[in-house]
Amino acid sequence: xxxxxxxxxxxxxxxxxxxxxxxxxxxxxxxxxxxxxxxxxxxxxxxxxxxxxxxxxxxxxxxxxxxxxxxxxxxxxxxxxxxxxxxxxxxxxxxxxxxxxxxxxxxxxxxxxxxxxxxxxxxxxxxxxxxxxxxxxxxxxxxxxxxxxxxxxxxxxxxxxxxxxxxxxxxxxxxxxxxxxxxxxxxxxxxxxxxxxxxxxxxxxxxxxxxxxxxxxxxxxxxxxxxxxxxxxxxxxxxxxxxxxxxxxxxxxxxxxxxxxxxxxxxxxxxxxxxxxxxxxxxxxxxxxxxxxxxxxxxxxxxxxxxxxxxxxxxxxxxxxxxxxxxxxxxxxxxxxxxxxxxxxxxxxx
Numbered sequence: 001x002x003x004x005x006x007x008x009x010x011x012x013x014x015x016x017x018x019x020x021x022x023x024x025x026x027x028x029x030x031x032x033x034x035x036x037x038x039x040x041x042x043x044x045x046x047x048x049x050x051x052x053x054x055x056x057x058x059x060x061x062x063x064x065x066x067x068x069x070x071x072x073x074x075x076x077x078x079x080x081x082x083x084x085x086x087x088x089x090x091x092x093x094x095x096x097x098x099x100x101x102x103x104x105x106x107x108x109x110x111x112x113x114x115x116x117x118x119x120x121x122x123x124x125x126x127x128x129x130x131x132x133x134x135x136x137x138x139x140x141x142x143x144x145x146x147x148x149x150x151x152x153x154x155x156x157x158x159x160x161x162x163x164x165x166x167x168x169x170x171x172x173x174x175x176x177x178x179x180x181x182x183x184x185x186x187x188x189x190x191x192x193x194x195x196x197x198x199x200x201x202x203x204x205x206x207x208x209x210x211x212x213x214x215x216x217x218x219x220x221x222x223x224x225x226x227x228x229x230x231x232x233x234x235x236x237x238x239x240x241x242x243x244x245x246x247x248x249x250x251x252x253x254x255x256x257x258x259x260x261x262x263x264x265x266x267x268x269x270x271x272x273x274x275x276x277x278x279x280x281x282x283x284x285x286x287x288x289x290x291x292x293x294x295x296x297x298x299x300x301x302x303x304x305x306x307x308x309x310x311x312x313x314x315x316x317x318x319x320x321x322x323x324x325x326x327x328x329x330x331x332x333x334x335x336x337x338x339x340x341x342x343x344x345x346x347x348x349x350x
Contacts, residue, residue: 003297003305007263010049010289014038017283018269019064022046023071025275031088032274032281033074034289035065041076043067043088046274046281047301049291053091057084063119064105064148068112075115077103083117085129095132099125105148109155116158118146124160124169139174141167148189152196152211159198159211161186166200168214178214187242188228188270195235201226206240206250220255222248228270233277237294241268241282247292263290 015037023031023046030046041062043052060079067074067088074086083097083106101121108115115127117136124139124146144163152159157177158169166180166189182202190199196211206229207219224244231238231252241247245267249259266285273280278300282290297305 005259005261005263005292005296006303007261008049008291008302009263010044010051010291011287012042012051012054013040013287013289015061015287016266016269016285017287017289018061020270020272020281020283020289021066022272022274022281023067024069026070028071030275031067031071032289033065033067033088034283035062035076036283036287037061038287039078039080041065041074043074043091044289047279049289049302055084055086055091055093057093057096058082060102063103066106066108068108069110070112073108073112075106075108077106077117077119079103083115083127085115095129097125097127097132097136102145104146105150107150109151111155114155116149116151118142118149118160120145122146122162124149124158126171137174139169141169141176147186150189150191152191152193152198157211159189159191161189161200164202166198166209166214168211180209180214187226190230190272192231192233192235194233197231197235199229199231199238201229201240201242206238218255220250227268228272230272230280232273232294233275239271239273239280239292241271241284243267245284247271247280247282261292263292264288 013036017034017036019035021033032044032046034042039058041055058078058080062076062078064077071088074088077083079102081099083103085094101119103117103119105118117125122142125136127136142162147161149160156171160167163185164182168177170177184203186202188201198209198211200207204222205219208217224242226240226242229240235252238252239249245264246260246262264284264286268282268284270283279291299305
């Protein structure tokens, strides 16, 4: 019996959401960080979208945000010519890394000891986070502003994208290994460690390449301009979103369009699968994040599938039920939150 996709809407941002990233799975679940042009990146519980806190300190639009594997540190890239590293548990700012132009992208190594940055000055920078006073290593070679930079191959190599070029660099020698040229602007790039797959979007195309050699694997065409795409951890599906406000889900093996949903009220800028593959998150020009189920109707997070009573004549559909808690406990939590340094708590709505 068909189920209707019911996304969770995470409000709180006041400008377009331009980047998002999940942590790995930790003993406390997994987490989601979002970058927004309002300059206030937000941290949320990944499976529910519940707001945890807002990192306050940037003086311009935040273009990139990421979490380290165990969600103890966050990093952000902003238009105020800085990248910042944060304690993701306390929310404290740990360091500010000054740049000469707008910073667009940040990425931690697996051990969280180094941070890779890139931006409008066309340089890749590698910061040793244990020596914040030291000058970063710099890699030059891009001919336009860097949109995305990612560690790959167990941090032995770096992938970076500017306007129409994707480059692969060797970390040890700081030299370019190979590059890919496109006839239109590259809109996003995702690295999948399991299988060393690189997902690139440009125009209406979603292309998959080997992250080791940059050799092509396959590509799909979407019905609209795509701004971002993400591959399921088990490589069964991929999701993509773009200029027509829709999210598309494809079969990775056949390229067949499985589903499409319209939930946002503006172009979709970013989409990513959660580390367990149970949901995917999207960020949009409309200022919201939305969480979508990979398997519609499954009981997970705030989604609870409630089947109707027999002979009621109703179709089975998922309903959003909050975890069962006594009213007194909820009132106590609300009272505690009212003492927070934040003036208001963003909502999660079905």
